[in-house]
Each structure stands twice: as structure tokens, then as C-alpha cells.
Amino acid sequence: MYITARADYAIRAMAELAVLGAEQRRAVLAVGTEANIPVKFLEAIFGDLVKAQLVTSKRGAGGGYALARPAAHISIADIVRAVDGPLAAVGGRAPEETVYTGASAALTNVWIALRSAMRDVLEATSLDDVVTGNFSPDVQRWLAADGAWQRRSS
């Protein structure tokens, strides 16, 4: 249960694009140095984001990357999926593809519920929410939940 550096970098880089005016392009070098992300690594990440059509690219002098659509219409889930694949996978399978028998027959339900809960946060949060700090009521409820900010050792 791990959010990779790729996903973290991707979101931060796109946040950087989001604060520019729409259609405004920015080069990898600029984004990388500003956000403190290894430039060559970020280059590869942007490749994924282009493939997922979350950003558009333009080569050559004056080129760079820009958001493909308004920041309000790009969810964090979109970005995570673009660089890390599916939100939840169990031993390489999607939750609904898992098959259990006997005592653990109901386990598929747990994975489905887990993915559903994760989606509730990551799909409801847009890039715009992140840059403005203005989160959806659902997310705000999670943030206010009991012990949300506490580490749970046991």
C-alpha cells in the first residue's frame, strides 16, 4: 500500500502547470527545478501523462507541457492511474477478479469496498482542489475524522 515517488512527482508537476494560465506551456527543466524533481526522471513521467492525455506537449524552442483540460476536470485518481496503473490491485489482479473459496470466500468484498473508498477520495479531488486547498465536503469529512492525523502503530 504505497504511493510511489512517480505519482507524487506527477501530481506536483501538474500542480505547477495548473497555477499557470491555461494553455501556458512550461518546459520540463523549469518544472523540475522549481518543484525539486530530478529532471530526467520527470521527463519520463511526463511521457506517461501525455499518453494518458492529461497534458499536451510541444517540442522545440518555446515548447513544453500544458494541462490538456482545466485543472478542475483532472482528478488525482486520473494522475495516479496514468503513472502507477490501477488504484487497487491484489496480487496483480483487479479486486473484482479475485476468487476465494472456503473461509475467505467473502474477501473479494473487502477489496471492492477498499477500492471504492479510495476512489471516493482520489476521484473527488481535482488538481484545482489541490492548488486552491479547497476540498470537497467528503474529503473534508475524512480530514476531520477521529485520529485522521495520528499514526496508528497497532
Next chain:
Amino acid sequence: MYITARADYAIRAMAELAVLGAEQRRAVLAVGTEANIPVKFLEAIFGDLVKAQLVTSKRGAGGGYALARPAAHISIADIVRAVDGPLAAVGGRAPEETVYTGASAALTNVWIALRSAMRDVLEATSLDDVVTGNFSPDVQRWLAADGAWQRRSS
């Protein structure tokens, strides 16, 4: 965002113990063959579960493993944490330890909310819930959510 085979195996193995009477011991060999889990691998997993005090062990003939407490008081989150570590980690850091500046300053909130949502499922679900198929209202709501069983391609 990956549930490892370790976690999957651990839950299934403990579910196998849960259907036995309390205090009933079971050998790794028996559990492994019954649940179709590589025995030697499962042996290592049980080591983690003992360390986390979720099961007790007894060596020698007639020995084996048993749940350390009633199945209703062992959450899926307990098991996952015992074998896989913290539920959510961002580049090796706990969500509340992440530090962001500039455009992505609010990103910590997203990770906190995500962990909070994951906890809502995995802490509210006990081993007993899994073997009986009787889930908490919260979890049932997630299962009934729109598109919960659908893959989300884009």
C-alpha cells in the same frame, strides 16, 4: 497501490484459523495445503503474525498456530499492517510527515484523507466479518456505491 500476496495469504490463513474453535491449533502444513498457499512462504508470514501478536504458536508435535484473540477483535488492517507495514506511505514517509510547498502545499491533506478512507474499510472489518460475510454498514455502503464493482479504465 498494491495489496501484496503476503497480505492476501495472511488474511486467508487467519480466516482458516478463525473457523476452527478458539484455542484450536493448526499446523502450517495443514493451513497451507488447505488454503493453497506455498507452505514455506506461509511459514515466514506466520512469523510476522506472531511478532505482531495476532496469533500464538506452539512448537513440536501437536503444535501449530491459533488466533491470539477472538476473530471479532482482529481487524483486516491489523493483519495488513503486520505483514506489509503501514497502510499508506508516500515515498517511504507516513502521510502526516510529508512536506510540500508552493502549488502542491495542500497535498498532504489528500494523503491523510486517503489513509483515513482506507482505515474506514480495513479497521471496520474484522476477521469474523470476513468468515461470516457479515460486513459493517459502512462497508456495505461502499459495496453498494455506484460502479463499485466496475473497473475504471480512464
Next chain:
DNA sequence: TATAATTCCTATCGATTCAGTAGGAAAAGC
């Protein structure tokens, strides 16, 4: 007291992923 059953401990393995680097080809603007 021997023997069989069982956990426990250490070590190893191949494959994959993760994070990151390197070098250069292709395109675009000046």
C-alpha cells in the same frame, strides 16, 4: 529415551519494480 512433528532461524534465489541516469534522435522556433 528415541522418534516424529512442529516452529523457528538464516540464507539464498530469480524476477520484477523503483528511482534515477545517459546519450542522442526528432521536431520546432528564431
Next chain:
DNA sequence: GCTTTTCCTACTGAATCGATAGGAATTATA
């Protein structure tokens, strides 16, 4: 033509994942 920039391929070192191997320590039982 020169510079800027994306794009593509390849590589690397470290860690993790899933799994196996061999044997030491412990316990019950015959």
C-alpha cells in the same frame, strides 16, 4: 544553421516480492 525542447532507447544499482532450502530448537508421545 543554431538553439531549445520533447521523445526514445538503453542502462544501472538498490530494493522488494514471491518463494525455496536446510537445519536447529522444542514438544508430545510411544
